[in-house]
Amino acid sequence: MLDIKAALAKNARDVDVVLDRLLPARPDPESRLMEAVRYATLSGGKRIRPFLVMASSTLFGVSEQFAIRVAAAIEMVHCYSLIHDDLPAMDDDDLRRGLPTCHVKFDEATAILAGDALLARAFEVIADSQTHPDPRVRSDLVVELAKAAGGDGMVGGQMLDLLAAEVPLQIAEITRMQRMKTGALIAFSCEAGAVLGKAADSARHALHAYAHDLGLAFQIVDDLLDVEGNDEEVGKRTHKDQGAGKATFVSVLGVERARAQSDMLAQQAVQHLEIFPETADPLRALASFVVHRRN
């Protein structure tokens, strides 16, 4: 049986080496911006999205040196979204991965710019010829990443999430919001391997379906951890949703049904991988890890 925790830890170390190289510290006077960028990007995190890129790339024999650049770029986009989402004008969070959030450590202006710089850098890395020899693959990756990150994806989902503070959402609306807010980038992480490997549409669709279920399961567990966890273990402020009177999977379904739903989604995610041989075992193991994680 694959040791998923060890595999995730090794993946995190690998992607951190690349992130460190792609986001070099700068000399004065520009140091502050890159300091903030590096602080927000290189201070831990499970690196789930990079893991999905590497695992899906393995299915199609994609060279690791290409895949890891895409993995790093997607993590940059994820980290940028955390910086902006944590801002006082948004979710107003002061703790992330067990550390002060970027705008607390630096200041709001620096945090906004650090996020902006990360997003631009992610596209620069993806489009660079070192990421894949075929420029059509690189262009396709840029288009798909932009869609996943933009107004119809992650940013649009965050907007819906903010509006939900005013009018609590029903379960179908929560699902749709989360599918945009976190699901789109998770789906792109899985599909990236298929794009890099020029895989058949059927394989790409299977990965999309897997990612969709995985992403929702992940989010439900996030909501459960907000209710059941404590700040120290989870590494960010918990009991926030309840305090804000925000509708979540847990507030609408209750703890037990939410837990059952996340288990069901994880199983369903694995079923979508049927067409793949044991090379997909890391993806299978991840589905189980995601619903049993404690942070």
Next chain:
Amino acid sequence: MLDIKAALAKNARDVDVVLDRLLPARPDPESRLMEAVRYATLSGGKRIRPFLVMASSTLFGVSEQFAIRVAAAIEMVHCYSLIHDDLPAMDDDDLRRGLPTCHVKFDEATAILAGDALLARAFEVIADSQTHPDPRVRSDLVVELAKAAGGDGMVGGQMLDLLAAEVPLQIAEITRMQRMKTGALIAFSCEAGAVLGKAADSARHALHAYAHDLGLAFQIVDDLLDVEGNDEEVGKRTHKDQGAGKATFVSVLGVERARAQSDMLAQQAVQHLEIFPETADPLRALASFVVHRRN
């Protein structure tokens, strides 16, 4: 003699048609984000950067249908930067193009997200196959746009500008800051035509040199308008730099020398265009327009 005002006005109408199509209004409940995006993008503006893209594309016989998509994408990046720069945590501006700024009209969270969505959308548009049949050209454009917009370009320049509020800059530092903050995107606008038209390096370098001088001239005139103009005519708050005790070209050089410097730079910009025939006349006329504009 080319009527530059009429040419700019026609260009603005053309690019607005494309921006309107590329940033379609959305049905509820997502309407708010796209409303803010459209508000900040489709409410006027001289569209100098799109003009530079179209004019430089003309030099190499690039199809207008390709060039105008790049023009629109660059304007999206420019508008995103205005939204974020105007935020309370940054320059805290409430007036832009004669209207309330995005965060005043909507709110801070919506403004941050509208900027984020615009940046992602710009890369999506550039990388789309409709922008150029050759994917290598599209990838190159993505890399160059990302560099111009990112930490070594626009965002890095804005960071330096904010830090300058604490330690006033000398003229060389102001030049360097402005070269990053506004110069990089202006330079990319001019070079985009060369990339689209697969022009020789010599042509691209000439356009870069032109853009460099034009960008500085443009910025010096911006500083002059801040001192000499009024809110109504300029369309944004004036006399801000002085109030903030910020070092600008005008505060360091004085009005007369700043004016002479901008004239000199505009002439120098035109000299870099020597290698081009009369197809470069719109670029020549623009240099003169930039230093004589009133807003």
